[in-house]
Amino acid sequence: MLKIKNLHVKLEEEDKAILKGVDLDVPAGKVHAIMGPNGSGKSTLSYVLSGRDGYEVTDGEVALEGEDILELEPEERAAAGLFLAFQYPVEIPGVGNMTFLRTALNAQRTARGEEELSAADFLKLIREKAASLKIDADMLKRPVNVGFSGGEKKRNEILQMAMLEPKMCILDETDSGLDVDAMRLVADGVNALRDAGRAFLVITHYQRLLDHIEPDVVHIMADGRIVKSGGPELALEVENNGYADILAEVA
Amino acid sequence: MALPQAKLDTTEARLAALSLPESGAWASEARGSALERLKSMGLPGRRDEYWRFTAPDTLNAVDAPEAALFDGDDNPAFCDLDRLCIVFRDGVFDAEASDDLALEGVEVLRLAEATGQDIHWAKDLYGVLEARAHDPVPRPFAALNTAFATDGVVIRATGKVSKPIHLRYLHEKTDSDAILHFVVRVEKDADLTILEGGPAAARFNKCMEVDIADGGAFHHVRLQGRDHERRAVTHLFARLGEASTFKSFTLTANGRLTRNEAFIELTGNDAVAHIAGAAVGDGDFHHDDTVFVTHDAVNCESRQVFKKVLKNGAVGTFQGKILVKAGAQKTDGYQISQSLLLDEDAQFLAKPELEIYADDVACSHGSTSGAIDEEALFYLRSRGVPDADAKDLLVLAFLAEAIEEIEDDDIADDIRDRLEGWLSRHRA
Ligand SMILES: Nc1ncnc2c1ncn2[C@@H]1O[C@H](COP(=O)(O)OP(=O)(O)OP(=O)(O)O)[C@@H](O)[C@H]1O
Numbered sequence A: 001m002l003k004i005k006n007l008h009v010k011l012e013e014e015d016k017a018i019l020k021g022v023d024l025d026v027p028a029g030k031v032h033a034i035m036g037p038n039g040s041g042k043s044t045l046s047y048v049l050s051g052r053d054g055y056e057v058t059d060g061e062v063a064l065e066g067e068d069i070l071e072l073e074p075e076e077r078a079a080a081g082l083f084l085a086f087q088y089p090v091e092i093p094g095v096g097n098m099t100f101l102r103t104a105l106n107a108q109r110t111a112r113g114e115e116e117l118s119a120a121d122f123l124k125l126i127r128e129k130a131a132s133l134k135i136d137a138d139m140l141k142r143p144v145n146v147g148f149s150g151g152e153k154k155r156n157e158i159l160q161m162a163m164l165e166p167k168m169c170i171l172d173e174t175d176s177g178l179d180v181d182a183m184r185l186v187a188d189g190v191n192a193l194r195d196a197g198r199a200f201l202v203i204t205h206y207q208r209l210l211d212h213i214e215p216d217v218v219h220i221m222a223d224g225r226i227v228k229s230g231g232p233e234l235a236l237e238v239e240n241n242g243y244a245d246i247l248a249e250v251a
Numbered sequence B: 001m002a003l004p005q006a007k008l009d010t011t012e013a014r015l016a017a018l019s020l021p022e023s024g025a026w027a028s029e030a031r032g033s034a035l036e037r038l039k040s041m042g043l044p045g046r047r048d049e050y051w052r053f054t055a056p057d058t059l060n061a062v063d064a065p066e067a068a069l070f071d072g073d074d075n076p077a078f079c080d081l082d083r084l085c086i087v088f089r090d091g092v093f094d095a096e097a098s099d100d101l102a103l104e105g106v107e108v109l110r111l112a113e114a115t116g117q118d119i120h121w122a123k124d125l126y127g128v129l130e131a132r133a134h135d136p137v138p139r140p141f142a143a144l145n146t147a148f149a150t151d152g153v154v155i156r157a158t159g160k161v162s163k164p165i166h167l168r169y170l171h172e173k174t175d176s177d178a179i180l181h182f183v184v185r186v187e188k189d190a191d192l193t194i195l196e197g198g199p200a201a202a203r204f205n206k207c208m209e210v211d212i213a214d215g216g217a218f219h220h221v222r223l224q225g226r227d228h229e230r231r232a233v234t235h236l237f238a239r240l241g242e243a244s245t246f247k248s249f250t251l252t253a254n255g256r257l258t259r260n261e262a263f264i265e266l267t268g269n270d271a272v273a274h275i276a277g278a279a280v281g282d283g284d285f286h287h288d289d290t291v292f293v294t295h296d297a298v299n300c301e302s303r304q305v306f307k308k309v310l311k312n313g314a315v316g317t318f319q320g321k322i323l324v325k326a327g328a329q330k331t332d333g334y335q336i337s338q339s340l341l342l343d344e345d346a347q348f349l350a351k352p353e354l355e356i357y358a359d360d361v362a363c364s365h366g367s368t369s370g371a372i373d374e375e376a377l378f379y380l381r382s383r384g385v386p387d388a389d390a391k392d393l394l395v396l397a398f399l400a401e402a403i404e405e406i407e408d409d410d411i412a413d414d415i416r417d418r419l420e421g422w423l424s425r426h427r428a
């Protein structure tokens, strides 16, 4: 689904390399996790994949279902099936959550040459998805993320993902700031979307999320590279011993 | 104090080209004293404190600068509503095109007719609120209006008026120079809505005096004409009695020069005055809101919400003041003026002021100027919303606080649609 080859990224504004040769292959139907120390480049990777300004790709390739996406605009990547659940979801005063989601969903459908969803069908769909994430009608009416608690913002990200049904879902620390029950809701939301045609890249600091969303592969990122990959046991090792051993071993 | 020579010259030149319209006794007197007021303050100059942001020369000029007609307006505002429509063509009342002025709960008379009769409520208002509004800031164009207004209507609401009164201003001559004056009296517990729309003339000077008795309510929604080259200086003077309500919203899209002045006095306890404006300008566009709200009673609320979206050299200015007089305790005053600059050529100049002489009040004001929020833009795009649509969404979101001041949901929706249309026609 997502193939990253030798990706090098630096900041546009200054000569600072952040990603220094990332290789990653996430096949359809699989869940891959990325762990790694603060500042190792995990969020940068997720932003570069979704097309945010401010970064310059100096080398490497990124393909989504075989198509190079690095030249695409963020909205084109979204329409192609890429989704990022933000580490820090953005508040947008004045734009209603519903209006936002409906505009986004229909824009993606239009871009793919599909029919727009009618207002009634949209309402039915969003009510159903919101209920399963325990997001109430009031939250849907409020401006996007404005005044939402940390956990509410993260659930809202998952609601967007459930509505947009992307093929490649990147979750950047969606578990941070969640209480135990919210974590389970989010994990259930993700698991409900798991299927053979969809892949996940889950960025997290904690093993706990991976108890609920079982990864097929765990990668460790350090200083802008994937330095080690393994099975779910790798996450346990990080949880128990921290990164020191792993980093020493690959150094 | 003697006026500077330049001011004298400008004023004399303008006055030489104007003549006082024929009026009955009381009106002649009102016009005469307005003329004296004008002579003593003189027409504005760039050095005047409240004209530093806006050049008055085209408003001062003897002849109105030409303004091409705009023929793209196939959907004029408010025309689908059930309303009493009063049409002015280049500043002249058009009886044929207007509705019958008879309507339950309200008296409407053409100004010329009213000034020929002894109508005390009109007499007690014409030029009276205007005359109160020159301290501390002179408003010479308003005095000029009272003296030389050639047309207009006087309106007196005595009950809940069943439909809005729509003042429709058509612009058909490229060199028209219109001076219209309106007097509005909202009697005790009466409720009146006035809608205004259209470019009016190449140059338009308008004055509306609104006196709201205890418990009365006045609602006002205005759409200034889309003609790109028109110029306008407008004045809204209001005096609020006890527990009365004043709500005004103005949308300005296009126009070479617009100066909207307001002077609102809360003179009865528990009164509420909200005044809001949304302005969108692309290119040769200068928009000026000069708004003074005076609290002179206890427990009153006022809100000023002004938002401007500017691009491609457009200029927006805001001068706003909340004055709380001694004794106006429990005042709740709010003022916000903000601009969204869509590129680096646009400009916003603001002079927000608070002057408070009472101790138990809650007043706040703020003024900001900024660009589109890049974080929000990326967030929207990352969900699949195309760049241009995402920007439009954010612009509308920016304007939302002003549009929310419109109480009628259908009119608010209509205004949102018009803004969306404007935005889609003015992309990049
Ligand atoms: N726009 C920027 N300007 C300056 N430095 C940046 C910018 N973006 C990222 N960086 C730097 O790049 C490095 C990687 O940051 P990134 O946010 O990708 O880390 P992360 O792995 O997601 O960390 P965390 O676990 O704390 O979320 C950090 O040193 C960060 O300070």
Ligand SMILES: [Mg+2]
Pocket: A042, A043, A044, A087, A172, A173
């Ligand atoms: Mg991060």
